[in-house]
Amino acid sequence: DAGITQSPRHKVTETGTPVTLRCHQTENHRYMYWYRQDPGHGLRLIHYSYGVKDTDKGEVSDGYSVSRSKTEDFLLTLESATSSQTSVYFCAISPGQRYEQYFGPGTRLTVT
């Protein structure tokens, strides 16, 4: 398996609280992605990064922000969590364009 870890693996939080999810890689890949997975929607891209401090929005970016200050870490922040952000969040990495993506084990987030 590609060297990708996500933390925490499970989190329960209350509406309105800030939440940060961390993705850490040991592969030195340039590209990193955050997806969310919900029943009936498959996986949807939230944000991605194509290098340190270089990020861009995906298709469901509202309510989320990201940061990448080091090659190995990509953080996803929910500034004020809402119940609609209850989901399973997956991080993925890729060495570059036209390459496959490798996924982490996921973080199950519940917002009550």
Added chain:
Amino acid sequence: DAKTTQPPSMDCAEGRAANLPCNHSTISGNEYVYWYRQIHSQGPQYIIHGLKNNETNEMASLIITEDRKSSTLILPHATLRDTAVYYCIVREAISNFGNEKLTFGTGTRLTIIP
């Protein structure tokens, strides 16, 4: 954006070849076909990808029709561990930097029967 159509579910007997179809009739000339799978509660796993030629690796074979409007993923000797949701994805470019995103649909739920 090129979209894909897959059957929602399929069964296959253990030890037999599993053939998973995918329709991508609006695919453009520079778009690749990717296959991923997701075993319950795990992250998606890359299987194989191709442009127009058939491809084979240690996990599977990918057959792409000559007109590129459809493809078939073949698992040659299915085992119980191959039970998963299989996603056929056509990759598209989304920025001037050339990075491509993966658009996951709802996939095919493949069940391997003992």
